[in-house]
Amino acid sequence: MKSNKRKISFFIWILAGLVLGVLYGLFSAKLSLTSFTSDFIKPWGIIFINLLKLVAIPLILFSLIKGVSDLKNISRLSRLGMKTIALYLITTMLAVSLGLVLVNIIRPGEYFAHGAENTLAESYSASLAAKQQAAETLKEQGPLQVLVDIVPDNIVAAASNNSMMLQVIFVALLFGVAMILLPVQKVKPFKDVIDSGNDIVLKVIDIIMYMAPLGVFALMASVIADITQANAGSTGGLFSSLLMYALAVVVGLFLLLLLYPVVLRIIARLPVLRFFKSVFPAQLLAFSTSSSAATLPVTMKCAEENLGVSDEVSSFVLPLGATVNMDGTALYQAVAAVFIAQVYGIDLGLTEQLSIVFTATIASIGAAAVPGAGIIILSIILNSLHIPVEGIAMIIAVDRPLDMLRTTVNVTGDCFVASIISRKTLLNKKPA
DSSP states (O other): OHHHHHHHHHHHHHHHHHHHHHHHHHHHHHTTOHHHIIIIIHHHHHHHHHHHHHHHHHHHHHHHHHHHHTTOSHHHHHHHHHHHHHHHHHHHHHHHHHHHHHHHHHOGGGGSOTTHHHHHHHHTHHHHHHHHHHHHHHHTSOTTHHHHHHSOSOHHHHHTOGGGHHHHHHHHHHHHHHHHHSOHHHHHHHHHHHHHHHHHHHHHHHHHHTTHHHHHHHHHHHHHHHHHHHTTTTHHHHHHHHHHHHHHHHHHHHHHHHHHHHHHHHHTOOOHHHHHHHHHHHHHHHHHHOOHHHHHHHHHHHHHHTSOOOHHHHHHHHHHHHHHOOHHHHHHHHHHHHHHHHHTTOOOOHHHHHHHHHHHHHHHHTOOSSTTHHHHHHHHHHHHTTOOGGGGHHHHTTHHHHHHHHHHHHHHHHHHHHHHHHHSSTTOOSOO
């Protein structure tokens, strides 16, 4: 009982940090304290994110090697892998389809103030150019480049870059499989090191989380201050013209958030309120950081301690999900692509919209679990449909808050899949 009270109190501290950060950000912009916020508040948020990123790679290596080696045979690993990939693909395709339905019903492009796209293109030309260049680089790669990128030629180089998480996952799986195939006596010393390393990383995460309220406050304060200042002169016109677009995205994300626990209630008999309460800390952190990778340590902690997901399942499903499962991002890409097409008067037929489902689903697999990665993938989708990429400038102004929301959905979707697999597989070791 004492432990539960401490956890509830800690969650309240994180929520308090988020609310106070929003309030401070709004007031700092009005009182012209943006420079002070940038110099003395924002760095604490960056430090907090860096600490989370610091443990992301060690967490994946130790937890995934431990989880795979604990499976004891390859058939259990292949069964777990196929279930995980299948569920991730299904949820991503569902998210894209939901986005397309909403954007075709709401038709936000018809509410856009035509002519404003030129002004926005000028305002965000530097950011747009960087996204276009990144998209062109990805577009020039071959169809199997995603597979090539999964296999590293240097594990040290892969582990030094958080955007190469798929490579780290591949190496961890390779080591785990090798440990299963070798006699127990030969791998026991190395397994002891892995188990100890995993315990150490988990304790480091506990230490880092003491800084969570301050980190969340600093992140929210700086984000809100930057957004308010950047759009101070055009808030009314800009946000009124983008309101319907944002509404379509937010409604879609909200429906996904409701869908996850409802399905869990039907399939796994997990109460809806319990699910939300269990994943709430991870959702708050995802909202603050806009990064599934940075939130991964807390996501795994919530899944194991609050949802009762076995460590074997969480150590495999969640690191993989942080890299390949982007339900919120996929939904946003579908809405954004059709919205931009509507603004330019381009009519997308059924074939083109089905191609969005396929492209967004496949592209989300290779998307980095970092802030703003969705914009790059969106550039690829627009290019494939011959929609002017310059149209991205129309949504950059409201992209950051929507990025925060869709990252929250991404992380919730990971927990949803982990919960289903843990309750519907013979691997489950904990009571539901």
